[in-house]
Amino acid sequence: MKKIKIELEELREKIKEFYDARLWHFITLNGVTLDEKSIEIQWIFSKYEALDELVVYFCEIEPTQIVPSIEDIIPSAIISQREIVDLFGVNIEGSEKGLYLDEDSLQMPLGSCSMEKGK
């Protein structure tokens, strides 16, 4: 797995530069809560017909920052963007809440507000 750190501002440019739909398969977006003030967002890719070749672009954000959408570059990203919005409470441009959670559900269950273990 090759991890490449990027800044939020250069996300769209880097993904545009890297992504060739015939070469790379976009797997998903992932979120990882690092601490109460930061979340790591990952964009995970695998190379078609290559053995275990994974590339992960990632950046660390604060929960209040707005993450640019890559939906126009990779249309299938729309669904995992909506998932991250729901579960982490992250703001992603143009992505609505409500994929999994109703208004009266526990909000952002995987976000930085809920890090206690074993309860």
Add this chain to the structure above:
Amino acid sequence: MAGKKTINIPLGSQHIALLEPVRFKFECENEKIIGVDSDVGFVHRGVEKACTTKFKFDSVGYVVARVCGLCAITHSLSYTVAVEKMLDVEVSLKAKYLRILLLELDRVHSHMLCLAHTCENAGFEAMFMQIMGDRELVMEIQELITGNRIQFDFISIGGVNRDISQEHTKIILQKLKLVREKVLSYKSEFENNWSLSLKFKGVGVLSLDDAYRFNAIGPLARASGLKIDVRNEIEYLPYKEIGFEMQEELGGDVNARNLLRLKEIFNSLDMCENILEGLPSGEIITKYKGKPEGEQIVRFEAPRGELMYYVKGSKKPYLDRVRIKTPTFACIPAFSEVFLGSEYADAPAILASFDPCLSCTAK
């Protein structure tokens, strides 16, 4: 001239064509679908959250096996392999073979369920019942190996929980032979019967370009000619040595997806027989020490396509993150694309041909 009127028709959340709750809202112009909206979260259970807060890492493999009844083995295997990589556990070749055996049996009965469901949607209920009856043979094999028909806790960190005896091997080989005969008997129905072949040709087409564009996976992608199969892209399990061959169809329609699944059943049966006939000797489980540290991404090919687990730990009993990316979830944008331009009357059959798993999707 006045603009064309459109009407919105919902399909689901409960619908006779659906095995699980999902809702599609179709915007239709006459009978043609021109807009699609989906709601997939009806059975969200918070599994990812539970995996990092309620259960210690050595129990999580059994929790994730409950994400889905149909591909329980792929879920528990993906998680377990991620943890094994973090703990540096070497699993015996015999355990790897037994893991593949269960993965492929899972694929066989899951594909049979999908084919049966397609028959039901085509109004061919006798065929539906025949396939579901034949599928029981595979469920019996799974029970013989693991003790359970579904949701078996067969995979453990370090290997598998149960060995397979000579006597069981003999019985399983006999049953597999019978499954092959049964599947062969209805192969011609899917190739030639009007209700199952001609009716579905050119229906629900996903072109190769769109398969790439929407990152389609699994049988949906392979029926459109996109060569993506995780079994071809991982070194961890010795798929090549037991006879894995990537299957492909080019039509991209409902019929092509059915034929592809039939081909995959035969290849899976070949692999199961090869495993049973050449099962190496040795231990089935390796002891391990420590707690997982670091992060791992592991992928396996579930019956519906690529299943991905991201696991992160920091040497504590509870993990920092368990991320589950399921095949149906990743294919939702491709599903929507296929619906666009289709006739509303074909929507249930198209949906069945996707073989969606909402239990996985909502997790």
